[in-house]
Amino acid sequence: RTRLWLDCDTGHDDAFALLLSIYHPHLDLIGCSTVHGNAPLTHTTWNTLSILTAVGSPDIPVYPGAEKPLKRSAVHAPNYHGETGLDGTQFLPEPVGLAMEGHTAVKGMRNAVMEGNGVWLIATGALTNIAELVVKHPEVVGKIEGLSIMGGCVGDGFTGANLGGKEKRGNWTEWAEFNIYCDPEAAAIVFGNEELAKKTTLVTLDLSHQVLATEQVREKLLKSEFDKGMEKPQTQLARDLRPLFNDLLCFFAATYRKYSGLVEGPPLHDPIAVAAVLSQAELTIDDKGGERWDVRVVTEGEHSDDPKKRGQVGRTVVTRKQEGEAGVRIPRGMDVQHFWQLIHDALTSAESQ
Numbered sequence: 001r002t003r004l005w006l007d008c009d010t011g012h013d014d015a016f017a018l019l020l021s022i023y024h025p026h027l028d029l030i031g032c033s034t035v036h037g038n039a040p041l042t043h044t045t046w047n048t049l050s051i052l053t054a055v056g057s058p059d060i061p062v063y064p065g066a067e068k069p070l071k072r073s074a075v076h077a078p079n080y081h082g083e084t085g086l087d088g089t090q091f092l093p094e095p096v097g098l099a100m101e102g103h104t105a106v107k108g109m110r111n112a113v114m115e116g117n118g119v120w121l122i123a124t125g126a127l128t129n130i131a132e133l134v135v136k137h138p139e140v141v142g143k144i145e146g147l148s149i150m151g152g153c154v155g156d157g158f159t160g161a162n163l164g165g166k167e168k169r170g171n172w173t174e175w176a177e178f179n180i181y182c183d184p185e186a187a188a189i190v191f192g193n194e195e196l197a198k199k200t201t202l203v204t205l206d207l208s209h210q211v212l213a214t215e216q217v218r219e220k221l222l223k224s225e226f227d228k229g230m231e232k233p234q235t236q237l238a239r240d241l242r243p244l245f246n247d248l249l250c251f252f253a254a255t256y257r258k259y260s261g262l263v264e265g266p267p268l269h270d271p272i273a274v275a276a277v278l279s280q281a282e283l284t285i286d287d288k289g290g291e292r293w294d295v296r297v298v299t300e301g302e303h304s305d306d307p308k309k310r311g312q313v314g315r316t317v318v319t320r321k322q323e324g325e326a327g328v329r330i331p332r333g334m335d336v337q338h339f340w341q342l343i344h345d346a347l348t349s350a351e352s353q
């Protein structure tokens with residue numbers, strides 16, 4: 001099985017990334033670290049612990065990381081995820097596990113990578129912890145199997161995905177996707193590391209907006225298997241699982257409808273970065289036969305509500321590499337139906353724990 005470490009800011013879609021990392025039969029989640037983002041760090045850490053408890057894996061270690069970006073003050077997304085980062089459900093259990101003490105994300109990731117062979121890092125929040133890791137422990141870059149990031153956006157018809165029907169590519173500002181906007185300096189460090197770029201997969205909004213949790217998807221996904229004659233889940237936690245994930249998707253659908261104008265359903269961004277580590281035999285992912293990219297991040301500009309000051313900060317500017325040259329993989333498409341099947345199967349496996 002492929003070993004994964006998930007660095008997350010657990011909100012509604014990160015919860016599905018946790019679920020898929022734990023329950024895909026070819027993946028093995030060995031640890032998590034948390035970062036500021038959808039909500040303050042205390043919330044994203046609690047949310048991670050609670051989801052791990054909910055899915056029956058409270059023993060997976062959780063290492064808290066950065067409370068704020070490298071050079072800026074923290075930005076959160078209460079409009080999309082609520083004040084807690086995981087609003088909208090009464091089924092979140094009190095965590096059974098405890099987080100590691102202190103801000104030990106970087107240490108936890110370093111040890112996991114150096115002591116285990118072939119570990120993938122998955123980043124579904126701001127890139128602060130990952131940037132600190134590669135700056136403090138450059139030896140990890142040669143040792144990791146790969147880095148899969150959810151972040152950024154290309155636009156300009158890169159895929160033809162539904163980005164909300166407006167003339168915009170970003171989801172936080174016109175130019176920037178939220179995770180990159182949260183800590184653009186960290187993102188610039190990560191994408192600026194050439195050795196790391198070769199091992200990086202970037203799941204942008206151009207891909208994640210092809211994966212909308214429409215009403216039809218939600219209906220199919222969340223229909224409990226035991227309705228179809230399977231045995232009823234044994235424990236209360238297992239019985240609460242589908243209602244919990246259903247609530248999360250419904251809340252996310254409602255906030256997306258309200259704030260982004262995307263009425264069909266919310267894009268389920270983060271678990272795609274997990275799915276992207278699967279081999280083609282397990283999930284078809286289209287990178288146009290191996291095209292690779294140079295990724296630059298715009299850092300000139302302020303975090304501000306004033307669009308004049310904000311400029312293009314957090315924008316990801318991508319340039320296609322020549323054939324055969326190394327660079328970041330930016331998938332343009334994938335087998336979306338199969339992806340939903342993987343999520344469905346993960347829920348079913350979690351239920352029967």
Ligand code: BDR
Binds near residue numbers: 012150178
């Ligand atoms: C990203 O931002 C967060 O709100 C989501 O969890 C996802 O990681 C999408 O832009």
Ligand code: CA
Binds near residue numbers: 008010013014270
């Ligand atoms: Ca996230």
